[in-house]
Amino acid sequence: MVSWAACDTCSSKVVKQGFLLRITFGFDTGHGEELALLWVPRTMLATRQIGLGFQSLPCSRIQAALNLNRGPRLQAKWVPSIQLTQRAWNSTIPPEDEKDGHIETAPNESILWVDNIFPLRLVGLRLPWRNPETDIPGLMKRFENSSLGVMDPASIVKRALPSDISLRVTEILPRVKDGGVFVKFVNPPEVTAKEVEEKVAKLLAEKPIKRFFSPLRGVQAGLVKGVPWLEDLQRYPKARLRIEFVPKNPGEEAVELSQESLYSMFRRYGSISDIISQPWDSKVLPKYAYVDFFFVRDAIMARNCLHGFVVPEELGGGKLGTKFRISYERRTKPHRVWDWITNHPRIVIPVIVALLTGLTVVVFDPIRSFFVKAHVSRKYRLSNSRVYRWLRQQTSDIFALRRGGAEQAGLNAVWSHRKDIIEQIQAWLMETAETFIVIQGPRGSGKRELVLEQALKDRENILVINCKEIVEARGESAIIKKMASQVGYRPIFSWANSMSSMIDLAIQSTTGVKAGFSETLDSQLQKILQTSASALQALDLESRSKNDADASLPADAYLEAHPEKRAVVVIDNFVYNNNDNTLIYDRIADWAAALVQSDVAHVIFLTNDSSYTKVLSKSLPDRVFRHVALGDLSPDVARGFILGHVNADQKADESNDDNSAEKQSVAVVPDLAELDACIGTLGGRLTDLEYLARRIKAGQSPKQAVAGITEQASSEILKMFLLPGKITSDGEHKWSVEQAWYLVNQLSKNDVLRYNEVLLSDTFASSLTAPDGESALEGLVNAELITVRSHAGRPRSIMVGKPVYQAAFRQLAADKVLSAKMELARFKELVKIETGNIDKAEKELVMLGSLPSQPWGAHERVQYLLSKVDGAQKKITEYEGEMGKLKKVISTQY
Numbered sequence: 009m010v011s012w013a014a015c016d017t018c019s020s021k022v023v024k025q026g027f028l029l030r031i032t033f034g035f036d037t038g039h040g041e042e043l044a045l046l047w048v049p050r051t052m053l054a055t056r057q058i059g060l061g062f063q064s065l066p067c068s069r070i071q072a073a074l075n076l077n078r079g080p081r082l083q084a085k086w087v088p089s090i091q092l093t094q095r096a097w098n099s100t101i102p103p104e105d106e107k108d109g110h111i112e113t114a115p116n117e118s119i120l121w122v123d124n125i126f127p128l129r130l131v132g133l134r135l136p137w138r139n140p141e142t143d144i145p146g147l148m149k150r151f152e153n154s155s156l157g158v159m160d161p162a163s164i165v166k167r168a169l170p171s172d173i174s175l176r177v178t179e180i181l182p183r184v185k186d187g188g189v190f191v192k193f194v195n196p197p198e199v200t201a202k203e204v205e206e207k208v209a210k211l212l213a214e215k216p217i218k219r220f221f222s223p224l225r226g227v228q229a230g231l232v233k234g235v236p237w238l239e240d241l242q243r244y245p246k247a248r249l250r251i252e253f254v255p256k257n258p259g260e261e262a263v264e265l266s267q268e269s270l271y272s273m274f275r276r277y278g279s280i281s282d283i284i285s286q287p288w289d290s291k292v293l294p295k296y297a298y299v300d301f302f303f304v305r306d307a308i309m310a311r312n313c314l315h316g317f318v319v320p321e322e323l324g325g326g327k328l329g330t331k332f333r334i335s336y337e338r339r340t341k342p343h344r345v346w347d348w349i350t351n352h353p354r355i356v357i358p359v360i361v362a363l364l365t366g367l368t369v370v371v372f373d374p375i376r377s378f379f380v381k382a383h384v385s386r387k388y389r390l391s392n393s394r395v396y397r398w399l400r401q402q403t404s405d406i407f408a409l410r411r412g413g414a415e416q417a418g419l420n421a422v423w424s425h426r427k428d429i430i431e432q433i434q435a436w437l438m439e440t441a442e443t444f445i446v447i448q449g450p451r452g453s454g455k456r457e458l459v460l461e462q463a464l465k466d467r468e469n470i471l472v473i474n475c476k477e478i479v480e481a482r483g484e485s486a487i488i489k490k491m492a493s494q495v496g497y498r499p500i501f502s503w504a505n506s507m508s509s510m511i512d513l514a515i516q517s518t519t520g521v522k523a524g525f526s527e528t529l530d531s532q533l534q535k536i537l538q539t540s541a542s543a544l545q546a547l548d549l550e551s552r553s554k555n556d557a558d559a560s561l562p563a564d565a566y567l568e569a570h571p572e573k574r575a576v577v578v579i580d581n582f583v584y585n586n587n588d589n590t591l592i593y594d595r596i597a598d599w600a601a602a603l604v605q606s607d608v609a610h611v612i613f614l615t616n617d618s619s620y621t622k623v624l625s626k627s628l629p630d631r632v633f634r635h636v637a638l639g640d641l642s643p644d645v646a647r648g649f650i651l652g653h654v655n656a657d658q659k660a661d662e663s664n665d666d667n668s669a670e671k672q673s674v675a676v677v678p679d680l681a682e683l684d685a686c687i688g689t690l691g692g693r694l695t696d697l698e699y700l701a702r703r704i705k706a707g708q709s710p711k712q713a714v715a716g717i718t719e720q721a722s723s724e725i726l727k728m729f730l731l732p733g734k735i736t737s738d739g740e741h742k743w744s745v746e747q748a749w750y751l752v753n754q755l756s757k758n759d760v761l762r763y764n765e766v767l768l769s770d771t772f773a774s775s776l777t778a779p780d781g782e783s784a785l786e787g788l789v790n791a792e793l794i795t796v797r798s799h800a801g802r803p804r805s806i807m808v809g810k811p812v813y814q815a816a817f818r819q820l821a822a823d824k825v826l827s828a829k830m831e832l833a834r835f836k837e838l839v840k841i842e843t844g845n846i847d848k849a850e851k852e853l854v855m856l857g858s859l860p861s862q863p864w865g866a867h868e869r870v871q872y873l874l875s876k877v878d879g880a881q882k883k884i885t886e887y888e889g890e891m892g893k894l895k896k897v898i899s900t901q902y
Contacts, residue, residue, distance in 0.1 A: 110235045110316070116194055117178065118201040119232035120208065121312045122168050123188040123305060125161050127221045128245060165189060167217055168227055170207045173199055181238065186245060186308050190236060205231035230277065230309050234332060235316030245308045246336040247281075249274075252296045256318050256329040263326035264295040265319065273323070274299050277313065278306020298337065311336070373539060376497050380543035383496020384471045384575060421648035422454060422641065422694065423462055429636055433463040433612075436634050440571050442604045443631040444624060445612045449638030450810070451792065452695030455614045456580060458638070469547050469575035471495065471540070471609075476581040478592055484529045487592070491533060495540040530591060537599040544575045545608045567607040575609040582615040583623060585790065593623050601627035617790075618798065640692030640811060647687060649694075653701035686710040690717065691811020714815075721816035725752065729793055730820075730830065742787035744777040746837050749830040751794055751806070756821035759814065761806040763796065771834060774841045828897040835887045835894070842880040842887070849873040849880075 111119060161182065169175055169191075179192040195201055208229045216226035251270065255262040267283045274280060284298040301307040315334045319325030349356045382388050390396050423430065436445055447455045464470055473494045481490045492500040548567055553559065558569060567574055577600065583593060600611040613620065624633065641649065690696050696717065703713035729748040750771045754761055763785075766772055772781035785806070788794050792809040808814045821827055853873050856866055 109238050111179075111181065111190060111192065111238065113192065117192055118195055118204070119236070120191045120193065120205070120229055121188055121232050121236075121309065122165055122191055122227060122229045123186075123309050124219055124222055124225060124227045125164055125189050126182070126184045126187045128185075128187045128304065161189065164217060164219075164227060165191060167215075168208060168212060168229055170204075170211050173204065173207060175204065183238075183312070185240075186312060187305070188308065188312070190232065190312070201231055205229070225303075225305060228305075228309065230313045232313050233317045234314050236312055237315055243336055245304050245311075246338055247301050247304050247307050248337040248339040249299045249301070249307050249311055250296055250335050250337040251299060252294045252333040252335075254294050254331050254333050256331050260328045261326070262294060262330045263319075263324065265297070265324050265330065267297070269319075269324040270297060270299060273314065273319075274310050277301075277310040278303055294333075300339065307336070310334070372499065375499070376539050377543045377546070379498045380496045380540050381547050384469050384544065385547055419454075419457070419649070419652075421645060421652045423458075425641065425645040425648075426458060426462075426638075429638070430458065430462045433459065433636070437463075437467070437576065437610050438571055440568060440607070441634070442607070443628065443633055444600065444604065445610065445634040445636075446620060446624070447612060447614050447636045447638065448618065448620070449616070450640075450693070450795070451616050452693045452810075453638040453640070454694040455638055459578060459612055459614065464576055464578075467576055469544070470578065471544070471575060472578045472580060473596070474580045475592065475596065476584045479584055487529065488532050488536070491536055491592075495536060497536045497539060530595065533592070533595045534599075537595065541599065541603060541606075541608060544577075544603070545606075547575055548573050548608065564607060571607075571610070574607065577603060577609045577611045578614065579611065580614045582613045583617040583620045584615075590623075594626065597623050597627040604628075641694065641697065642692060643684065643687050646690075646692045646697050647683060649697050650683065650687075650701045650704065653698075654705060683710045686714040689812075689815050690714055691814075693810055693812070696810070696812050717812060718815045718819055721810070721812050722819045725793070725813070725816055725820065726826075728791070729788075730826075741791075742778060742780070743784035744775055744837075745830075746771055746834045747775060747778060747781075747784050748788065748793065749834060751788065752817045753821055753827070753830075755794070755806075755808055755814070756817040759807065763803040763806055766806060770838055770841060776837060776840060824897055825901050828894040832891055832894040832898070835891050839884055839887050839891075842884050845880045846877050846884075849877045853877075 113119060162180075165180060169177075174196055176194045177191060178194060179190075181190040181192070183189060193204075195204070199207075212227060212229060218226050251265075253262045253264050264286070267285060270283055271280065279302045280299060281302050282298075282300040284300070286292065286296050299307075299310070301310070311334045314332050317332045318329045319332070320329055321327055324330075433445065433447075447459060449455050460470070460472070478487060478490045478494065481487045489500060492498060545563065545567075549563055551573060552566060558566060561569065579596060579600065582596075600613075603609040604611055613624070621633075686700070687697075690700060699717060700710070700713050703716060704710060708716070729743075730745055730752070750769065751761070751766070754766075766785070767781045772784065775781070775784070778784045785794070785796065785803075789796050789809075793813070795807045795809050796803050797805045797807060808817065853870065856862075856870060856873075859866075
């Protein structure tokens with residue numbers, strides 16, 4: 009009798025780590041002979057069963073685990089080979105085969121492999137029947153019972169065995185991973201194992217057993233000729249088998265079998281697709297070969313039947329015999345096309361780029377062209393629908409859905425004054441001349457309203473491009489997005505440009521070939537503009553009818569004969585801030601030139617800068633542009649504009665208010681004499697006149713309104729040009745504060761300044777912060793502080809940027825404290841300039857004085873330098889005197 013007891017010296021480890029058991033023989037544990045000490049770790053104190061919780065291991069269970077099974081060798085039992093659990097420490101090898109994982113047989117025993125019992129890859133799943141790997145005690149009872157269920161695996165095994173032979177089954181080992189079972193049986197004396205295999209195969213052929221998971225393939229069986237390996241590795245069946253040729257005993261020599269021998273031994277288990285021998289020059293040991301089956305079940309049958317099989321000499325195994333060691337191998341499918349693609353990137357990458365480009369053209373270009381046409385024609389806008397127009401008519405008295413009546417009445421006077429210009433533009437749009445129409449004028453002169461609301465008010469298919477929004481965008485992606493939104497080009501993937509650049513850089517660094525995925529800003533702008541040109545041409549031809557007399561003409565000839573059918577492209581704010589992004593203006597000009605030369609559209613440029621000819625002449629060098637210059641309004645037109653505002657407002661009050669007499673008595677009627685004087689001060693700029701009219705309607709007199717406008721203009725000039733920090737160091741300005749104040753002070757005294765005289769002044773010629781005088785003047789012109797008039801192509805005179813600036817300059821110069829402060833800063837800079845001149849002259853005098861003997865020609869140079877020092881010193885003395893007076897003004901006045 010075997011008994012156990014906890015060790016007294018190790019009893020403290022029971023809870024923490026486990027039990028240390030003393031095993032003895034005898035009836036009493038205290039007097040028996042000690043056999044061994046057994047350590048039971050704590051991990052064995054609790055077991056996990058499928059579908060149950062953790063249970064403690066009682067002493068009786070430990071006692072039962074220690075009892076050795078000494079029953080008969082041929083006792084029939086079901087031995088589980090795989091536990092349905094994912095714990096790596098649980099073995100799936102039978103207890104008596106734990107040493108090598110193989111099935112041992114007696115001399116009178118054989119093993120039969122019965123296939124297609126379980127579905128493949130069912131490891132770890134709960135089966136619908138009772139688990140064959142956990143139902144150890146009652147399986148043989150179910151096997152011997154005659155009323156077995158059809159779905160029971162034991163029933164399938166029993167049906168596969170012939171009934172005319174008295175086979176005594178000793179063990180059944182299920183292999184769920186391989187989908188079958190090993191059946192160990194005792195060979196009958198009168199029948200050999202080979203005959204048993206034939207009878208089983210014949211029975212299954214006559215009475216096939218079909219499983220629910222495999223309706224086309226029945227249960228098959230084969231005699232195991234080798235020694236099966238019962239492994240529980242994560243290796244699943246494959247259709248390819250790797251057969252390694254190993255010696256029968258270690259140290260002996262194995263023989264590599266030929267493909268004919270392998271075919272004769274493996275063909276009986278199923279159809280073979282290919283047999284691949286080891287390359288003759290391979291140094292890999294042991295030698296091997298691949299056998300590819302058409303079906304995985306055939307490969308499973310061959311492996312389980314021939315693994316460990318020793319090939320005798322008569323079958324080609326050599327004198328000592330060659331043993332098979334078979335394993336599943338994943339078949340590597342040949343990817344010849346992919347290998348060729350990866351090995352030829354210099355050819356494949358350009359082809360892929362071309363295909364992607366073609367796909368983009370085929371798929372996205374029609375969509376983008378549709379959106380461009382919808383943007384230009386405005387067919388799908390809510391404001392063009394009949395319902396919206398009806399609601400607009402019905403609610404015109406309630407909601408202000410259009411420009412106010414006062415503003416419209418005021419503009420009518422302007423349009424009457426510029427009626428000849430409007431008619432001239434409309435006449436140009438009916439001609440076939442292939443040139444541009446340029447409308448030039450200062451900001452606030454009404455260029456956009458003149459063109460869009462008057463000259464093109466009855467015109468369809470109008471595309472407006474605002475260059476200001478495009479130029480002010482930051483980054484290439486933003487520029488592309490703005491350009492696309494201006495023409496209605498969508499969908500646009502502006503973010504993909506940076507990603508494509510990174511991909512292109514990576515491919516170029518690895519293959520040495522530029523893939524071309526990324527596109528430059530120039531190419532993307534051209535792509536957007538080309539799509540827009542195609543959409544415009546399609547819009548021009550939509551109204552073309554088959555019944556027309558010239559319907560048979562080509563598209564170009566038809567549009568040339570019908571200029572009224574062409575679309576109109578209005579490019580606003582052209583040459584806006586021409587210092588940066590000249591590429592955008594060049595591309596727009598080239599695109600506009602292509603439109604007018606191909607008779608696709610009329611192009612109208614709206615610009616404030618007179619240097620537009622430099623850009624447009626590059627695109628149309630042999631054309632004379634149609635030019636219109638818009639200036640300030642004359643005093644009569646300006647007065648009519650203001651009175652139109654006021655009178656229209658009073659008429660609206662009379663028609664909408666029952667107490668019109670009361671309203672008439674309090675209505676503001678401006679003094680015409682005072683109004684004429686204020687218009688002379690304010691000038692004829694349209695925006696300033698509109699601002700004046702609004703102030704008069706608010707109840708101010710013309711003099712008060714002009715004073716407020718002048719005060720606001722003075723504040724803007726002070727903030728933008730005269731505050732400290734507005735110098736070239738901020739990266740946005742090319743002028744200095746002293747230069748801006750010099751022009752303000754001089755223009756407050758004179759209406760016109762000579763251009764070259766300003767450049768020769770010390771403030772512009774010798775400035776320490778903005779040494780380039782012409783660039784400073786150009787920057788001030790772009791900022792609209794001044795205006796430069798030209799004559800015969802050269803700058804001639806300098807005037808104020810706006811008429812109201814003349815009064816603002818005078819107001820700023822009349823401020824004694826501000827004038828003293830700005831003049832003090834200018835004199836300080838002049839003192840620094842003269843001090844620098846003296847330093848240069850003194851250094852040269854020191855150098856001449858250090859010569860050992862005075863050269864005969866150095867006397868005149870010394871006199872020149874001395875006179876220069878004397879003149880600079882006199883200027884410094886004069887400046888210091890003026891600075892003293894200015895400091896006195898600053899310190900005594902507010």
